[in-house]
Every structure is written in structure tokens, then in C-alpha cells.
Amino acid sequence: MLALQGDFREHLRAIEAAGAEAVGIRRPKELDGLDGLIIPGGESTAIDKLARAFELAEPLRERIAEGLPVYGSCAGMILLANDIADPATDLSGAPQQTFGGLDITVRRNAFGRQRESFETDLDFKGLDFSATASGVAPVHAVFIRGPWVERVGPGVEILAQVVPADPEHASHAVPLPGTARIVAVRSGHLLATSFHPEVTGEKRVHELFIRMIRGEA
Numbered sequence: 259m260l261a262l263q264g265d266f267r268e269h270l271r272a273i274e275a276a277g278a279e280a281v282g283i284r285r286p287k288e289l290d291g292l293d294g295l296i297i298p299g300g301e302s303t304a305i306d307k308l309a310r311a312f313e314l315a316e317p318l319r320e321r322i323a324e325g326l327p328v329y330g331s332c333a334g335m336i337l338l339a340n341d342i343a344d345p346a347t348d349l350s351g352a353p354q355q356t357f358g359g360l361d362i363t364v365r366r367n368a369f370g371r372q373r374e375s376f377e378t379d380l381d382f383k384g385l386d387f388s389a390t391a392s393g394v395a396p397v398h399a400v401f402i403r404g405p406w407v408e409r410v411g412p413g414v415e416i417l418a419q420v421v422p423a424d425p426e427h428a429s430h431a432v433p434l435p436g437t438a439r440i441v442a443v444r445s446g447h448l449l450a451t452s453f454h455p456e457v458t459g460e461k462r463v464h465e466l467f468i469r470m471i472r473g474e475a
């Protein structure tokens with residue numbers, strides 16, 4: 259659990275509820291011996307700056323490239339993306355940085371600002387093979403100033419999309435009803451969701467990640 263900023267406490271609880279042990283990571287040496295890492299929701303710019311300040315960013319990029327399983331939710335998805343369509347810039351005009359690894363382009367705050375946060379049910383692929391042969395299962399998803407994925411590269415699997423139905427979402431960045439937006443992806447050892455399963459008591463996304471770590475999914 260990258261415990262620099264954001265809702266890492268909620269993820270710690272979700273991992274433990276899913277039957278695994280989790281520890282908070284704040285220093286490069288704490289990356290040694292990890293089976294996997296979760297990057298929580300929060301502010302991607304803050305996590306980026308703190309990771310650089312604590313000299314974690316480079317070692318983490320290396321571990322991701324070496325195959326460390328990582329799950330990123332919301333800001334964590336942004337930090338795993340190779341590209342950001344609209345990166346925030348600091349006072350010197352330098353764009354925010356990501357750890358990368360996922361060949362996707364994300365758009366930050368794509369569904370709007372805090373007041374446009376919303377909840378919806380969506381079908382998530384690969385979660386629950388007892389439900390359907392395809393493993394597609396319904397998930398109640400909470401979006402809080404979330405990103406969406408605008409581009410997926412080869413080898414990136416789309417696990418869930420959202421089609422904002424209610425017309426109120428047509429009044430800003432959210433696409434007109436009927437336009438599907440990618441909100442969960444997987445590429446090998448990397449998993450990312452735009453939404454926050456850790457805030458709803460949903461365990462299956464964390465269980466999927468644990469199965470990925472164990473080589474069972």
C-alpha cells in the first residue's frame with residue numbers, strides 16, 4: 259500500500275477483508291520483499307511530488323517494469339498511466355509525472371469536479387466466474403473526481419466501461435448519455451480502476467488483485 263497521500267487506510271481495510279496482509283510503504287527500502295502494491299485514490303499531483311521527495315518514484319518505476327503487480331484506483335490509475343491527456347503543471351510549468359507501466363492515456367477529472375461525483379452500477383469483467391461464464395459481474399462503483407481512459411494500447415484489456423445515463427451528466431465533461439467511457443483496465447500484472455471499490459465494502463476487485471499476485475488470474 260503506497261501510503262504517501264490519499265485513501266490508503268480504506269484500501270488497507272479492503273485488502274485485509276479480502277484475506278491478505280497489507281503494510282504502508284513510504285520509503286524505497288520498504289519496496290523490498292513486496293508481493294504487490296496498491297496506489298490509492300487521492301491527488302495524483304501530491305502523490306507524485308511526495309514519491310519524488312521520498313526518492314520512491316524511480317525505484318517504483320523499476321519495480322513496475324520488472325513485473326511488480328500493482329493496482330491503482332482513481333489517482334492510482336493516473337499514476338500508472340503512461341500518458342495523461344491534461345496533466346496538471348506546477349508553478350514552474352512542469353507537468354506532473356506518473357510512474358507509468360500501463361499503456362493508456364487518461365483524462366483527469368474527466369467526469370467533472372467534486373460536485374459531479376456519482377455512483378453507478380457497471381459490469382466488471384474477470385471478477386466472479388460463479389456469476390457468469392465470462393466472469394462478468396455487476397459492481398456498484400463510486401466515482402470521485404475520477405479519470406477516464408481515452409486510449410488503450412495493445413495488450414491492455416478493458417474490464418469495465420460506464421455509460422452515464424442521467425442527463426445531468428450531459429452538462430459538462432461527462433460524455434452525452436450513450437457514450438461509453440473506459441473505467442477499468444488490466445495489462446498483465448497491472449490493474450487500474452477509475453472508481454473506488456475500497457469505499458463501498460466491495461471486496462472482489464481486491465480479491466482479483468490478490469489472485470493476480472498469486473498467479474491465479
Ligand SMILES: NC(=O)CC[C@H](N)C(=O)O
Nearest residue numbers: 299300301302332333366
Ligand atoms: N478520487 C481521486 O483519486 C481523484 C483523482 C484526482 N482528480 C487526480 O487528478 O489526481
